Structures are given as structure tokens and as C-alpha cells.
Amino acid sequence: xxxxxxxxxxxxxxxxxxxxxxxxxxxxxxxxxxxxxxxxxxxxxxxxxxxxxxxxxxxxxxxxxxxxxxxxxxxxxxxxxxxxxxxxxxxxx
Numbered sequence: 001x002x003x004x005x006x007x008x009x010x011x012x013x014x015x016x017x018x019x020x021x022x023x024x025x026x027x028x029x030x031x032x033x034x035x036x037x038x039x040x041x042x043x044x045x046x047x048x049x050x051x052x053x054x055x056x057x058x059x060x061x062x063x064x065x066x067x068x069x070x071x072x073x074x075x076x077x078x079x080x081x082x083x084x085x086x087x088x089x090x091x092x093x
Contacts, residue, residue, distance in 0.1 A: 002067075008047065008048050011047040011048075012044055012045060012046070012047050015043065015044055015047055015058065015062075016044045018062045018064060019040075019044075019062060022062055022063065024062075025037075026040040026041055026044070027040075029058075029061065029062075032061045033057060033058065033061060043058070
């Protein structure tokens, strides 16, 4: 099931809900992530307090994917748009 998160305030209840659906306590999730239970409680109160990398780790443990959707992509016929093909990594970040 997909959950659209438009503002950061929507993330806190979703994280808590996902943890509960997985039948994990805060302490159990903390153990899997190598952090304290109080850190999980703080993240669930204010998910903006974690880095993107930390959020991705939490989502991974919860069995959730983060999908970025381009909401400004052109709609309709895409046959006239150029196709970009790469043969491998073009550089490093």
C-alpha cells in the first residue's frame, strides 16, 4: 500500500504505524538499528531530526521503500522525447 507524505508532520504517525504493524516495540526497533529506545521515541516525535540516511535505514528495517515520484513530468505521448542511455557510472558524487 502507498502512503503519500506531503509534509513532514505526516511522517511521524506513519513511522509509528509501520513499526506497530510490524509488531515491533520501540526497544526492538532500536536494537535492530543499534540505537537506544529513547532515540526511536524522539524520531517518532520529530522525524525531521534524522538525516536522510538514517531515515532510509529505519525504512529498510521496517520493510518499506522510499519512492520519489516526479510530479512535474510531462504527461501524454513521450515518444518524441529523447531517450538517455548510459553504459555505466559516469562519475562520482
